Amino acid sequence: MALPDFVKIVEVGPRDGLQNEKAAVSTEQKVRLIDMLSETGLKVIESGAFVSPKWVPQMADSAEVMARIGRKPDISYPVLAPNLKGLEGALAAQAEEIAIFGAASESFSKRNINKSIAESLDAFRPVAEKALAEGLRVRGYISCVLGCPYEGRIDPTVVAEVSRELKSMGCYEISLGDTIGTGTPEEARRMIAAVAEYVPIEEIGVHFHDTYGQALANLYACLEMGVAVADASVAGLGGCPYAKGATGNVATEDVLYMLQGCGIGTGVDLTKVMAAGRFISDVIGRPPVSRVHRALMAKDAA
Numbered sequence: 001m002a003l004p005d006f007v008k009i010v011e012v013g014p015r016d017g018l019q020n021e022k023a024a025v026s027t028e029q030k031v032r033l034i035d036m037l038s039e040t041g042l043k044v045i046e047s048g049a050f051v052s053p054k055w056v057p058q059m060a061d062s063a064e065v066m067a068r069i070g071r072k073p074d075i076s077y078p079v080l081a082p083n084l085k086g087l088e089g090a091l092a093a094q095a096e097e098i099a100i101f102g103a104a105s106e107s108f109s110k111r112n113i114n115k116s117i118a119e120s121l122d123a124f125r126p127v128a129e130k131a132l133a134e135g136l137r138v139r140g141y142i143s144c145v146l147g148c149p150y151e152g153r154i155d156p157t158v159v160a161e162v163s164r165e166l167k168s169m170g171c172y173e174i175s176l177g178d179t180i181g182t183g184t185p186e187e188a189r190r191m192i193a194a195v196a197e198y199v200p201i202e203e204i205g206v207h208f209h210d211t212y213g214q215a216l217a218n219l220y221a222c223l224e225m226g227v228a229v230a231d232a233s234v235a236g237l238g239g240c241p242y243a244k245g246a247t248g249n250v251a252t253e254d255v256l257y258m259l260q261g262c263g264i265g266t267g268v269d270l271t272k273v274m275a276a277g278r279f280i281s282d283v284i285g286r287p288p289v290s291r292v293h294r295a296l297m298a299k300d301a302a
């Protein structure tokens with residue numbers, strides 16, 4: 001299949017990237033990061049999570065973040081909402097989009113949201129129903145689609161079944177997360193083929209973590225299958241609190257560079273994303289993980 005002409009980038013740095021960050025990042029700094037990302041051409045910037053502050057303290061200020069960012073009308077600023085309490089928070093914060101987040105691994109599901117897969121789906125259904133009734137868009141995530149830190153390899157048919165359930169709840173897009181980054185391109189292809197039995201390819205997004213350096217190869221394999229939605233994290237921020245050793249999402253800068261090189265449009269300005277990446281990297285006191293970011297910085301300095 002031909003590569004898509006255009007790929008939608010879903011920027012997840014301010015949520016997935018910062019939820020596991022040990023350095024203190026103030027509300028003001030989060031707001032500044034999101035506002036900088038809003039100037040880059042990105043159309044989706046995941047901006048927070050209405051989850052238990054005991055489980056993920058880094059996201060405890062999501063209401064304040066949502067209140068203070070300078071929202072642009074053509075940009076979506078989704079937030080995670082795992083249950084009705086989370087949805088209440090999202091509605092109070094005037095979010096226009098939420099994400100519910102399940103898993104294809106029983107053990108991960110238990111550790112991440114304290115529910116089995118079946119229990120989580122039962123819990124998500126009323127959340128999605130109410131969100132849709134309130135006029136919000138609902139995105140569905142599935143973690144551990146190619147591997148689980150507790151169970152190892154994951155059967156693609158389980159990913160497909162969870163996808164089917166999330167779609168039946170009205171999720172407009174299903175984002176498939178290789179949470180621990182162990183997947184390789186042929187496995188990614190098999191998994192996408194299984195999910196595509198139930199979810200149209202245009203409604204599938206991919207969410208690769210780069211822990212094993214496979215993220216761009218996996219993304220490319222999925223693009224070849226017609227996937228045109230890629231989650232990425234500015235500067236390669238991130239990890240997952242319930243997957244020890246998991247590194248960040250594939251860096252937005254690296255994805256943009258690859259897509260540009262392939263002649264695929266994104267509408268996103270790499271230089272402006274790099275500026276946002278430099279800002280947040282200075283805040284957390286670490287250089288960007290993005291190889292493209294570091295290479296372009298070195299070239300500029302030379």
Ligand SMILES: CC(C)(COP(=O)([O-])OP(=O)([O-])OC[C@H]1O[C@@H](n2cnc3c(N)ncnc32)[C@H](O)[C@@H]1OP(=O)([O-])[O-])[C@@H](O)C(=O)NCCC(=O)NCCSC(=O)C[C@@](C)(O)CC(=O)[O-]
Binds near residue numbers: 019055080101112
């Ligand atoms: C789902 C729960 C809440 C269940 O946690 P629980 O302990 O089973 O929930 P509960 O209903 O028994 O409530 C316990 C306490 O939490 C409170 N609570 C309950 N719900 C909320 C809420 N929404 N917001 C704020 N507070 C909440 C509730 O009020 C109560 O407070 P207490 O009475 O003890 O003071 C918990 O497990 C949780 O918050 N988990 C969050 C996990 C998380 O955010 N993980 C990271 C995101 S997923 C991810 O990163 C993967 C992804 C999406 O990026 C894709 C990939 O890469 O794989």
